[in-house]
Amino acid sequence: MVDQDKAAKIRAGQGFVAALDQSGGSTPKALGLYGIDENRYSSEQEMFDLIHGMRARIVKAPAFTGDKIIGAILFEQTMDRQFHGKPAPTYLWEERGIVPFLKIDKGLEAEMNGVKLMKPIPGLDKTLERAKALGIFGTKERSVIDAANPDGIEEIVLQQLDVARQVLSHGLVPIIEPEVTISIYEKADAEVILRDVLMRQLDTLPVDQEVMLKLTLPEEPGFYSPLVEHPRVMRVVALSGGYSREEANSRLSKNPGVIASFSRALTEGLSDAQDDATFNATIAETIDSIYNASVGG
Template identity: 65%
Template sequence: MPNSTQTDKISKGQGFIAALDQSGGSTPKALRLYGIEEDAYGSESEMFDLIHEMRARIIKSPAFTGDKIVGAILFEQTMDREIDGTPTGQYLWETCGVVPFLKVDKGLADAENGVKLMKPIPGLDALLERAVEKAMFGTKMRSVVDAADPVGIKAIVDQQFEIGKEILAHGLVPILEPEVTISIPDKAEAEEMLKTEILAGLDALPDDQIVMLKLTLPEVANTYKVLVDHPKVLKVVALSGGYSRDEANAKLAENTGIIASFSRALTEGLSAQQSDAAFDKMLGEAVDSIHAASVAG
């Protein structure tokens, strides 16, 4: 069963979830935004060393505490590494007071019926066993909605819940993340379809099981309020989805009970070249603004 103190932290905590889970495909972009070009590393292992240094710098910053950040989503390699000699998940909870989650998906399949389902996740059971050993509270997995297609949206939600049940069986709390692309013309219609399918999935869960949802900030404020209030939903969190931090914060503040789970919007402006003082100041300002928007709703 999930740790009850951590469950309370997510349920009642006044803060947001930091998404620090860029994987192999998105790491070069994340490093480039951080001021490290691709010619600065000669191999994949050097690249992952650099991204771990970046994440460790964020996590060790005095701005990164459980006062305003309730959780953090990690990439598998980050879970397997250490910060100052302590496994990352343990460090997050014991030192920062931040609940650790693990990204478990392996990327997206080709588009079909207006959606991109998740690719198969080989070795999921073994990964989930490791996640439990490494003190993870829950997991996250992303798929993408690109059109208001009822067949595709039902398929995407069915897949999320199907894998979510495997995760629940390991005593972990899954974050189901069917992201709606922010630029599509029928975004509001897609969100209504998505809400209907998610409600059906929740109603089919046993009463003693809870999930979390990570959703794109909706076109119509409080579209997802019924999900926020659902007894089988521990928390609804929002992804920034390509909105700037200011846009994402403004939209987030309009949605009651939803907190942020931002990635790029959190690290916007951070640079490897900054002094620790400048880095901590900029991260602190980002944390403060995202926290304020998360608790405003």
């Protein structure tokens, strides 16, 4: 059974979804942008301790509340840790009014048919049971589209829906993320194929089930409006995908009904060396800009 209080916040909440789910592969880059070089840690554990410290500092910032942020996506290790004396999902919901999600994918397969499918996710049922018990509301699973290949895009959506059904069976709401790479020449063509396949496959879900979608900001403003309005879609969120925050916000504001779910763009400008006043002021300004683009779109 989906948590109805959290579902109401996601459906009707004004704001955006913060992506705090950098995994092992993306953590060194995230730490580097935060001002922590690789010579500051000598093991994977130390690396994860440092990124957790960054996340704990972000969620404690006065501006990081449910007033402008409706959800936050966590890495599995973060879900199992604490924020300021409470389990991370509990802290987000009880102290901040923010709905917690969990990143469940384990990386990408090699490219085939212009796409990178998700690798197998071992032990997923047990992970979902644990997540549900910890108060997680939903999941996020990412795959990547590198070409306007109809067969590859169909395969990516079918795989995403298979995982989504497994997530739904645990009373959790999946965020389906078939990311279209922003640098590809045929990005607009890939978006046409993706939208059409998603519309068709979403119709196969039972009438009482809802998913969320996390999509690359499209070339054509309002392009994903049919998905925003689809009865099986709880919310459509957008990834920044390598765009600067300014560019991502500009594109987002032209897409009604779509809200942000930014990762790198959320932490842009933050530094380990900043004192708390500077750090908190910087992230408050960032949150305001992303919120305004989300609400204005």
